[in-house]
Amino acid sequence: MGAATASQTPPLVNALWVLLLGSLLGFELIGKVPPTLHTPLMSGANAISGITMLAALTAIIKADGSTSLLVLGSISLGFALFNVIGGFLVTDRMLAMFSRKPARKENS
Numbered sequence: 001m002g003a004a005t006a007s008q009t010p011p012l013v014n015a016l017w018v019l020l021l022g023s024l025l026g027f028e029l030i031g032k033v034p035p036t037l038h039t040p041l042m043s044g045a046n047a048i049s050g051i052t053m054l055a056a057l058t059a060i061i062k063a064d065g066s067t068s069l070l071v072l073g074s075i076s077l078g079f080a081l082f083n084v085i086g087g088f089l090v091t092d093r094m095l096a097m098f099s100r101k102p103a104r105k106e107n108s
Contacts, residue, residue, distance in 0.1 A: 012068045015059065019072070046087040052080040 033041055059073035 011066065012072070015069060015072050019076070042087050042090050046084055046091070049080045049083040049087065053077060053084065056080055 030041075056073050056077035060070060060077065063069040063073060
């Protein structure tokens with residue numbers, strides 16, 4: 001028997017490899033960022049999570065009746081959506097720290 005090629009590998013195995021490698025790479029990269037840069041990093045990650053949501057939707061659409069790929073795509077979509085919402089909430093909180101508070105009116 002010859003070596004397996006990419007076309008012979010089941011789609012679920014490919015999807016799980018991407019999930020595993022992406023998780024390990026993300027964990028390694030985030031671990032190397034100093035804590036003072038976590039908030040700007042989270043704000044910038046919203047764009048990447050948006051792309052992840054598009055990729056998850058594509059995986060769901062192209063599941064071709066494969067329940068496991070449909071479930072994996074749905075989980076990916078949920079995690080990406082959670083990340084985008086959290087990122088926007090943190091960004092909003094961060095921007096609120098820099099906004100000027102309205103001046104108080106004195107009672108005459």
